[in-house]
Amino acid sequence: MSLRNTPDRYGAVARLFHWTVVALFIALYVTIELREGLPKGPGRDALMALHRSLGVTTLLVVLVRLGWRALDPAPAPLPMPALQARAAHLAHLALYALMLLMPLSGYAATVARGRPVALFGVELPMLLPQSELFGAIAKGVHEFGATAIYVVVAAHVAGALYHHLVLKDATLTRMAPFPRASR
Template sequence: MSSATYSPWMRRLHWIIALCVGIALLLIELKGWFPRGSATRRAVQWGHIQFGIAVLVLMAPRVLVRLRAATPPITPPSPPWQMVLSKLVHAALLLLTVGIPVLGVSMMFVSGKPWNLLGLALPTMTTPDSTLAHQLKEVHETCGNVLMWLAIAHVAAALYHHFVQRDDTLLRMAPGLRNRSR
């Protein structure tokens, strides 16, 4: 197997973003367990927003790091159809991890409801548009569900590569490994 891995920054950002996405998804699922208007429900919603904004903020350096560094080769190489599918899934994950938080921020902005980032008040439209906010919410939720299933497929594919195909796909992004390609 190859000893090439992604850069340490790429691996760190990958796993931090994966953790933030996972927590945001978990929080929004937990929100439904609490009564409307309750302090707990509002706190869970607040946490979802905080982790969603964190994903958006972290995606900027992740994209920059990704553009600067080449993708390490998979050893042994995967069949061409798997490489094409991998590129499509990664592109979709990238679009969703940027697009979903943008939709959420847009929804909060047009809703006119007060919201904040770690206590710092964020702007809202002076004339709220509840119809547009609802439409953005629907798209945000649908895309969130797509992201959840794509992330599950992404994890399943990594495990398939590791345990069935026995290549180094998973090891290239594994945390804690030194970049031995240098």
């Protein structure tokens, strides 16, 4: 399997980025869901520290992913009706926007309210001035984004499954983490 994309298949690097980000998003949601059930205290603080570290990691991975994508353009979409191709393209754009918006708004919501963000114990610079108002807006954006992700990811996964199970084309297999030998 090629490291780079070919005109009709995703390469190993693009797939690795895709599934690494999926795993990071699952971990981010799991830390938040687990936190809901915990009383205030060290356990809850540790989960939030892990959530913030995973969020910063996601931002770094997504920035490298976007850099790689600029060097290695995505394969052309498989033949499909124009409206469907447009919807898939818009969903990808929305996912990239949310992948950036979520860590940035999380960072802003924390730092603007005077709390530092650390990446697995290494404290990051506080690049924003303190502002309760800005912090509250950033928190609102973060919460809205978390809900929007459910909707966009659900549509994205439904589209992938529709292609795989109904249209029986190669949309899903060409992004599969462990593809079979070339078809």
